[in-house]
Amino acid sequence: MTNNQQTLSAITTLIEQMAQIGKTSDGGVTRLLYTSDWFKAQQEISDLFQTHQLKTFFDDSGNVYGRAEGKAAAEPVILTGSHIDTVINGGKYDGTYGVLASLLAVSELLEEHGQPQKTIDVVSFCEEEGSRFPLNFWGSGSVTGIHTGKDYSDVLAADGTAFTEAKAQYGFGQGDYLPAERTDIGAFVELHIEQGAILADAGESLGIVKGIVGQKRFIFTVTGESNHAGTTPMHKRRDAMAVATELIHKLIETGRKTDVSFVATVGQMMVEPNTPNVIPGKVTFTLDVRHPSKEALVTYHSKINGFVDQLRTADVDIAVNHYSDVAPVAMSEKLAARAYEHAQAKGLKSRYMYSGAGHDAQILGSVVPTCLLFVPSKNGISHSPHEYTKPEDLQIGVDALKQVIYELAYT
Amino acid sequence: MTNNQQTLSAITTLIEQMAQIGKTSDGGVTRLLYTSDWFKAQQEISDLFQTHQLKTFFDDSGNVYGRAEGKAAAEPVILTGSHIDTVINGGKYDGTYGVLASLLAVSELLEEHGQPQKTIDVVSFCEEEGSRFPLNFWGSGSVTGIHTGKDYSDVLAADGTAFTEAKAQYGFGQGDYLPAERTDIGAFVELHIEQGAILADAGESLGIVKGIVGQKRFIFTVTGESNHAGTTPMHKRRDAMAVATELIHKLIETGRKTDVSFVATVGQMMVEPNTPNVIPGKVTFTLDVRHPSKEALVTYHSKINGFVDQLRTADVDIAVNHYSDVAPVAMSEKLAARAYEHAQAKGLKSRYMYSGAGHDAQILGSVVPTCLLFVPSKNGISHSPHEYTKPEDLQIGVDALKQVIYELAYT
Numbered sequence: 001m002t003n004n005q006q007t008l009s010a011i012t013t014l015i016e017q018m019a020q021i022g023k024t025s026d027g028g029v030t031r032l033l034y035t036s037d038w039f040k041a042q043q044e045i046s047d048l049f050q051t052h053q054l055k056t057f058f059d060d061s062g063n064v065y066g067r068a069e070g071k072a073a074a075e076p077v078i079l080t081g082s083h084i085d086t087v088i089n090g091g092k093y094d095g096t097y098g099v100l101a102s103l104l105a106v107s108e109l110l111e112e113h114g115q116p117q118k119t120i121d122v123v124s125f126c127e128e129e130g131s132r133f134p135l136n137f138w139g140s141g142s143v144t145g146i147h148t149g150k151d152y153s154d155v156l157a158a159d160g161t162a163f164t165e166a167k168a169q170y171g172f173g174q175g176d177y178l179p180a181e182r183t184d185i186g187a188f189v190e191l192h193i194e195q196g197a198i199l200a201d202a203g204e205s206l207g208i209v210k211g212i213v214g215q216k217r218f219i220f221t222v223t224g225e226s227n228h229a230g231t232t233p234m235h236k237r238r239d240a241m242a243v244a245t246e247l248i249h250k251l252i253e254t255g256r257k258t259d260v261s262f263v264a265t266v267g268q269m270m271v272e273p274n275t276p277n278v279i280p281g282k283v284t285f286t287l288d289v290r291h292p293s294k295e296a297l298v299t300y301h302s303k304i305n306g307f308v309d310q311l312r313t314a315d316v317d318i319a320v321n322h323y324s325d326v327a328p329v330a331m332s333e334k335l336a337a338r339a340y341e342h343a344q345a346k347g348l349k350s351r352y353m354y355s356g357a358g359h360d361a362q363i364l365g366s367v368v369p370t371c372l373l374f375v376p377s378k379n380g381i382s383h384s385p386h387e388y389t390k391p392e393d394l395q396i397g398v399d400a401l402k403q404v405i406y407e408l409a410y411t
Numbered sequence: 412m413t414n415n416q417q418t419l420s421a422i423t424t425l426i427e428q429m430a431q432i433g434k435t436s437d438g439g440v441t442r443l444l445y446t447s448d449w450f451k452a453q454q455e456i457s458d459l460f461q462t463h464q465l466k467t468f469f470d471d472s473g474n475v476y477g478r479a480e481g482k483a484a485a486e487p488v489i490l491t492g493s494h495i496d497t498v499i500n501g502g503k504y505d506g507t508y509g510v511l512a513s514l515l516a517v518s519e520l521l522e523e524h525g526q527p528q529k530t531i532d533v534v535s536f537c538e539e540e541g542s543r544f545p546l547n548f549w550g551s552g553s554v555t556g557i558h559t560g561k562d563y564s565d566v567l568a569a570d571g572t573a574f575t576e577a578k579a580q581y582g583f584g585q586g587d588y589l590p591a592e593r594t595d596i597g598a599f600v601e602l603h604i605e606q607g608a609i610l611a612d613a614g615e616s617l618g619i620v621k622g623i624v625g626q627k628r629f630i631f632t633v634t635g636e637s638n639h640a641g642t643t644p645m646h647k648r649r650d651a652m653a654v655a656t657e658l659i660h661k662l663i664e665t666g667r668k669t670d671v672s673f674v675a676t677v678g679q680m681m682v683e684p685n686t687p688n689v690i691p692g693k694v695t696f697t698l699d700v701r702h703p704s705k706e707a708l709v710t711y712h713s714k715i716n717g718f719v720d721q722l723r724t725a726d727v728d729i730a731v732n733h734y735s736d737v738a739p740v741a742m743s744e745k746l747a748a749r750a751y752e753h754a755q756a757k758g759l760k761s762r763y764m765y766s767g768a769g770h771d772a773q774i775l776g777s778v779v780p781t782c783l784l785f786v787p788s789k790n791g792i793s794h795s796p797h798e799y800t801k802p803e804d805l806q807i808g809v810d811a812l813k814q815v816i817y818e819l820a821y822t
Contacts, residue, residue, distance in 0.1 A: 196642025213641065217687065229676035229699045230624065230767030231607025231791065234667045241677045245659040252653045256645045265640035266652050267687045269680060276628065276678045276697035286687040288640045356641035380642065 011394045014100045018044065018084075019092040028089040028385030029096075032132035034062070034166035041084050045099060045124040052107040054122060061142040061180035062126035062172045068106055070119035070409065076186025076368075078116075078409045080106065080401065081123035083139055083360060087131045091387025093193045093377065097394065099124045101191045105402035109410070116409040118186065125360055133163045140360035142180035144367050187335070187408050188364035189371045191401045193389055195357040197380025205396045206350035207374030208339045212362040213261070213290040213354055214297050214328035218304070220247065224316040226273055226281030237279055238315040241271065244283035247318065250307045251287055254300065261354060262296060264289045292328050292354045329362045335371035335404055342403040348396060357382075371404050373397060422805045425511045429455065429495075430503040439500040439796030440507075443543035445473070445577035452495050456510060456535040463518040465533060472553035472591035473537035473583045479517055481530035481820065487597025487779075489527075489820045491517065491812065492534035494550055494771055498542045502798025504604045504788065508805065510535045512602045516813035520821070527820040529597065536771055544574045551771035553591035555778050598746070598819050599775035600782045602812045604800055606768040608791025616807045617761035618785030619750045623773040624672070624701040624765055625708050625739035629715070631658065635727040637684055637692030648690055649726040652682065655694035658729065661718045662698055665711065672765060673707060675700045703739050703765045740773045746782035746815055753814040759807060768793075782815050784808060 021044060022030045022037035031038045042064045049056040049066025056066050064084075070077075082098025102122045109116065123143075130136025133155055141147050155163035167173040194200070199207050224238030248266050255264025265288045272282040287304075291297050304320065312318045336352065343350035353374070355362075361372035375397040378388040432455060433441045433448035442449045453475045460467040460477025467477050475495075481488075493509025513533045520527065534554075541547025544566055552558050566574035578584040605611070610618050635649030659677050666675025676699045683693040698715075702708050715731065723729045747763065754761035764785070766773075772783035786808040789799040 194642070195639055197647070198642075198644075215641070228606055228768065228791070228793065229678055230626070230674065230701050230769075231605070231609075232674065232767075233609075233671060234674055235671070236608070236612075239663070239676075241659065241680070242663045245656040245663070245677070248652065248656040249660050252650070252656070260644060260646070263641065263643070263645055265650075265688070265690055266656070267640055267682075267689050267691060268685050269652070269682050271678075271680050274679050277676070277699055278678050279676055280678060288687055290641050356643075357639065358641075380639070382639070 010104055011100060011398055012391050014048070015092050015097060018096050018100065022086065024089050024385065026089070026385050029086045029092055030088050030090065031084065031086045032088070033085050033127040033138065034132070034170055038085060039170050042124060042126065045084060048103060049122065052103055053110065054106070058177045059142070059180040060172055060175060060177040061139060062167070062170065063139050063143065063180060064124045066103060066122040068110055068116055068120045070116045072117055073119065075118045077119045077121050077184050078187050078189070078405060079121050079123055079185050079364070080189040080405055081125065082190050082192055083125040083128035085127045085129050085131065087129050087383045089385060090383050091385060093387045093389055094195070094382050095128060097193060097389070098191045101394070101398045101401055105398055105405055108402060109406060113406070113410055118409045120405065120409050128360055132157050135163065137358070137360065137363050140363040143182050144363055145181040146363070148181050185364070185368050187332070187369045188361060189335070189401060189404050189408070190359060190361040191373045191375070191397045192359055193377040193382060193387065194374035194380070195377065195382040198353055199374060199376035200378060200380055202351070204349040204351055205375065205393050206343050206348050206400055207353045208336050208343065208350060209331050209355050209361070209372035209374060210336060210352050211292050211328055211330040211354055212359060212365065212372070213292050213356050214294050215288065215290045215324065215326045216297055216301060216322065217324035218287040219321040219323060220244070220285050220287065221319040221321070222247070222283045222316060223319070224281055227279045229277040229279055232279060239279050240283040240316060241280040243311055243316045243318065244285060247307055247311050248285065251304065254303055255289060258291070258296060258300060262289070262291045262300070263356060290356055294328055326358070329365040331361065331365055331372050332369035335369060338407050339371060339373060339400055339404050342400055346399070373400050421515055422511060422809060423802050425459070426503050426508060429507050429511065433497065435500050435796065437500070437796050440497045440503055441499050441501065442495065442497045443499070444496050444538040444549065445543070445581055449496060450581050453535060453537065456495060459514060460533065463514055464521065465517070469588045470553070470591040471583055471586060471588040472550060473578070473581065474550050474554065474591060475535045477514060477533040479521055479527055479531045481527045483528055484530065486529045488530045488532050488595050489598050489600070489816060490532050490534055490596050490775070491600040491816055492536065493601050493603055494536040494539035496538045496540050496542065498540050498794045500796060501794050502796060504798045504800055505606070505793050506539060508604060508800070509602045512805070512809045512812055516809050516816055519813060520817060524817070524821055528822070529820045531816060531820050539771055543568050546574070548769070548771065548774045551774040554593050555774055556592040557774070559592050596775070596779050598743070598780045599772060600746070600812060600815050600819065601770060601772040602784045602786070602808045603770055604788040604793060604798065605785035605791070606788065606793040609764055610785060610787035611789060611791055613762070615760040615762055616786065616804050617754050617759050617811055618764045619747050619754070619761060620742050620766045620772070620783035620785060621747060621763050622703050622739055622741040622765055623770060623776065623783070624703050624767050625705050626699065626701045626735065626737045627708055627712060627733065628735035629698040630732040630734060631655070631696050631698065632730040632732070633658070633694045633727060634730070635692055638690045640688040640690055643690060650690050651694040651727060652691040654722055654727045654729065655696060658718055658722050659696065662715065665714055666700060669702070669707060669711060673700070673702045673711070674767060701767055705739055737769070740776040742772065742776055742783050743780035746780060749818045750782060750784060750811055750815050753811055757810070784811050784815070
């Protein structure tokens with residue numbers, strides 16, 4: 001076997017091995033933060049790090065590291081990896097592929113080039129999805145210090161389990177491990193399946209991410225008055241549905257007209273009383289908008305305010321709760337250029353692109369130079385047992401990742 | 412006391428007396444078909460009929476009658492009354508007021524004018540609301556023969572109770588009583604609270620109904636494809652919410668522009684998967700439209716088809732289920748004119764109007780000359796413990812009803 005064939009075999013074998021932990025009846029994977037399957041997975045990753053000659057250690061949040069010590073121990077550390085948790089009944093690739101690819105890339109680098117100049121840490125972040133507790137990016141956020149000193153004692157899972165208790169059950173959050181926050185990181189490199197169909201539709205194998213889109217989330221509450229559908233004339237109505245649907249139509253149309261990178265989604269709606277023969281007195285709906293440019297998001301936000309002012313009347317009120325505002329995060333141009341040169345040299349079908357989904361690279365990318373690479377996911381599917389990426393593309397990802405890590409840690 | 416003062420006292424006393432049966436903790440009334448409170452109420456009405464010198468009998472559906480035999484026994488019967496059932500936690504007036512007002516009107520007519528020319532039957536219909544079983548107008552529909560020979564053995568309440576079993580529990584549907592269907596009725600007169608605010612807003616005391624609006628009900632199913640809110644470009648989306656809201660906006664606006672009597676309501680919506688960060692793959696919503704003219708409803712329906720053809724694409728399908736189509740029912744012009752003359756003679760604040768809500772008069776009105784009268788309901792409220800009509804207006808209703816029955820049965 002050539003080296004590439006070995007990797008190809010290794011990556012698919014490891015993905016299948018990890019997919020056994022938290023396997024669901026229809027072939028998916030469920031590994032929620034601080035559950036037994038999650039803990040088994042982190043232990044398995046720790047064992048794999050050891051098998052591959054990496055020094056392994058947990059931090060106090062439950063992130064697990066595999067370290068290849070560099071010759072220049074004082075230099076900032078090169079971090080690479082992704083997350084091990086999944087959504088409920090998610091796929092085998094999301095997160096896990098990135099952890100395993102980083103492990104293989106570093107292992108091969110050690111084999112081919114010996115000890116690196118800079119220390120390389122492969123990381124398996126404990127949590128990224130926010131599927132059990134309302135704290136997504138808990139793993140990478142702990143590393144960058146977002147959560148340091150914050151009190152999460154009132155954070156609960158949907159079933160009422162306290163975050164701090166679940167964490168303590170596996171020995172974390174007690175100060176028995178290294179603190180999660182780190183200030184010694186010099187760069188971060190992450191490989192992930194694309195959670196969209198851009199690469200798959202174009203038949204391309206590698207996406208080089210220029211930035212992760214910013215995102216604003218809103219909850220609109222339109223309040224009128226419930227009334228009889230037969231006996232209330234149109235001009236006497238305070239119809240929350242009439243106003244909500246007109247507003248949603250404007251919000252989506254404006255998103256569509258902004259530019260090709262702009263997305264606007266009204267995904268959730270609640271109607272009260274939600275009965276065919278009663279005029280709705282209250283309609284609540286969400287709006288999620290994303291774009292690589294902060295300015296475009298701010299401009300859109302001001303348009304929202306305009307629409308609301310235009311449609312709000314004495315009869316029907318519109319309240320807007322702008323409950324989430326995540327700024328776009330640019331990836332390192334220099335590292336992206338290295339990946340691009342690699343792709344050109346290898347004759348890979350590749351492209352520069354933006355990520356419409358959030359990733360750990362977005363958290364690290366706001367503090368250190370960061371590189372995010374994508375491989376295609378069949379039909380753009382993610383968060384599903386149907387996630388699939390061809391072994392050849394998995395391989396292309398590992399090779400590109402290896403190239404970027406080499407540039408960072410060996411040169 | 413004058414005669415009017417006696418009636419005024421009698422009507423409010425009787426309404427309070429009946430409101431004790433099925434009384435809810437917040438002062439409302441729940442009397443669902445073929446439940447013990449419903450049966451108690453019909454027995455109480457039967458007792459009241461007897462107390463007022465009316466010959467009482469049940470039919471096999473559970474309608475209860477109080478008869479004043481006419482001199483000309485072969486002449487068609489003059490029927491007057493309303494229904495005794497309520498919605499869950501409904502008010503004291505809806506239905507019950509009409510039954511009691513008919514009883515008092517006939518009782519006074521007997522006292523003042525002796526035996527009528529034609530037989531008068533006061534009826535307490537067993538069911539009108541459709542609140543327990545999906546069979547509204549069960550009482551009046553049984554009388555006009557709508558249900559004769561139909562098999563309702565698979566009709567269930569929401570809790571799984573079979574209609575036929577519930578009916579048998581109180582001895583109905585066994586052939587022990589007179590058959591419900593009648594062909595001897597010559598006219599019907601009903602008095603009801605207005606289930607809307609037209610009279611209340613105008614400070615008027617009597618509504619003389621020209622007709623009950625026709626009603627079409629639709630369920631729209633808009634089907635696209637669920638997808639990631641961040642990674643699916645707008646031009647690649649099959650967004651069911653985008654199409655549904657554009658369609659609803661057109662449906663409501665077109666209803667608003669048709670004419671002042673047209674009402675269009677989208678009261679219920681279901682979104683799948685209904686998650687903020689997923690593009691909705693399916694949106695289902697209801698549309699309820701009503702108008703006094705069949706032609707206006709047919710024209711609107713053809714516009715619906717136009718909108719659907721315009722918005723349906725290869726990516727997003729729209730299916731329309733026109734599941735209910737009730738034709739408008741005209742009330743007797745002659746009887747309405749008698750009521751109007753009475754109102755003019757008494758100097759009452761009154762108006763001709765259409766009913767946007769369904770009533771037993773709509774069922775009888777499609778087979779015999781029918782008169783429907785309204786008194787105001789405070790703030791237009793109905794189907795609520797907050798239903799309220801001033802004693803003076805209750806009195807005005809009884810007087811007008813009495814006048815119409817007199818015209819029909821004594822002249």
